[in-house]
Amino acid sequence: MRDDAVFEVLDGGVEVATLRVAAAAPGLFVVDAVARLELAARRLGWRVRPRDPDPDLLALFELAGLPLEPRREAERREQPGVEEVVQADQPPA
Secondary structure: OOOEEEEEEEEOOEEEEEEEEEOOOOOHHHHHHHHHHHHHHHHOOOEEEEEOOOHHHHHHHHHOOOOOOOOOOOOOOOOOOOOOOOOOOOOOO
């Protein structure tokens, strides 16, 4: 495990805050801190995502019922920060 876990708070695609939690090993105190941050962020219409997460920490979040989507690099021909929307009744292009 890395020395700390870093989480981004996003308003749309704009980072408005960063939370750095010092942790020698993944623990429930990290899950609790991020869950509280997530709740506050959702009330504002924001979201929280981990930055360069440790796989053990992601597994702990999954186990606690708080799955987080890590930041991913934009795919080719994809604009960063733009999400693709697909309608269920649309045939594939």
